[in-house]
Amino acid sequence: MFESLSEKFRGVLSYFSGKKVVTESNIAEAVQQVRAALLEADVHYDVVDPFVERLQKRALGTEVLKSVSPGEQFIHVVHEEIISLMGGEEATLDMKGKCSVFMLCGLQGAGKTTSCVKLAAWILKKEPYKKVLLAACDLQRPAAVEQLKKLAGEQGIPVHSIEGEKNPRVVARAALQRGKAEQFDVLIVDTAGRLHIDDALMSELTDLKTLLEPREILFVANAATGQDAARSAAEFGSRLKMTGSILTMLDGNARAGAALSLREVTKKPLKFEGIGERVADFQLFHPRSMADRILGMGDVINLVRRAQEQFDDADQARMQEKFRKSSFTYEDYLAQMQKMKQMGPLTNLLKMIPGASAAMADMAVPEQKFKQAEAVIYSMTPRERQERDELTISRRKRLAIGSGVSFDDINRLTKDFERAKQMMKGMSHKQMPDMNKMNMQGSRKKWR
Secondary structure (H helix, E strand, O other): OOOOHHHHHHHHHHOOOOOOOOOOOHHHHHHHHHHHHHHHHOHHEEEEEHHHHHHHHHHHHHHHHOOOHHHHHHHHHHHHHHHHHHHOOOOEEEEOOEEOOOOOOOOOOHHHHHHHHHHHHHHEEEEEOEEEEEEEEEEOOOOOHHHHHHHEEEEEEOOEOOOOOOOOOHHHHHHHHHHHHOOOEEEEEOOOOOOOOOHHHHHHHHHHHHOOOOEEEEEEEHHHHHHHHHHHHHHHHHHHOEEEEEEEEOOOOOHHHHHHHHHHHHOOEEEEOOOOOHHHHHEEEHHHHHHHHHHHOOOHHHHHHHHHHOOOHHHHHHHHHHHHOOOOOOOHHHHHHHHHHHOOOOOHHOOOOOOHHHOOOOOOOOOOHHHHHHHHHOOOOOHHHOOOOOOOOOHHHHHHHHOOOHHHHHHHHHHHHHHHHHHHHHHOOOOOOOHOOEEEEEEEEOOO
């Protein structure tokens, strides 16, 4: 994601290589490089010029620090300005009252239907006791209703639809009545899109807005469409008074144009982002996280969030005690690997570590190694998993045959296990970091 723009910013940093001071001349040159990079990334032109003007003024007015290089100082200013451009702080959802209605709108192909299910699943993951209902009001696109029902059914989320109905207003009214009668906390409405904005589409959406009185009207934009997404969002916003945006398909060939333009053009916050095809690939939009990714600085904010979802305080305390007592076993090793897998593909996790993206550019991460390690540990006896029986040569040969890997693979696994055990044992003598107390720069703000 944003590889091209990240590479351009690394070029700006290298421009300062060898320069010992920040001057008006080299700042002006660097700012022009930033401007060219943003335009190439398809950032809306009404956003670029004010941005670079603010950037130049701030860079020239920034106190020169002897402890950092001119390039690092300039990129820091760029980083802070990008955060400001995208809103500064994480936005929230309006969940007040009973049966809060969220209406999703946008052009065809932006991912509205999928985003409806992702949003519903995200809410239920955060607050499992809530009841969420989906309304199938996209009656224009063939199979849209079936797609919504299939995706939602896989997550156990109910969908209100009316077989054969052609009027979305009828479906919406019935869904709202059901939502109130059955005491649903949230009603998420999937609406029709078009290939372009027309009066028929906007009239339909305006009628739905009047009927449903939604607390949130979220514009769904495809990240790959660049400043076209911003123009469409501005048009929807002027007619519907939308409350925010959802940026989808950030796992594809996005050029950052939409991410950097939407908030400035619409004056409404980006609230969520879709980062993959799975329903779970959906997260709150955080300006600092996005700025980090654009500048190739990893994504610590969302990495910590994923870890928090898998490793709670009790997990941390239990593992710290195991490391302290040197009782970390292959069973624990397997459990940790499985939790990491639940956080997402290893390749994606490594990209979230600062500095890892560039280092991994030409490196293929062996996801297969996780599967091999699982197979080997599952092939162990209970006593071997608990390290009560030593893995002798004969036992290793048996494990290689039982798990379908080579003898060398068994040796590598045992070495990796011992290294992890020693490393974590060393960490246990220090206070392990409490992820709940890490400075998330506003990312832990209550979301509703």
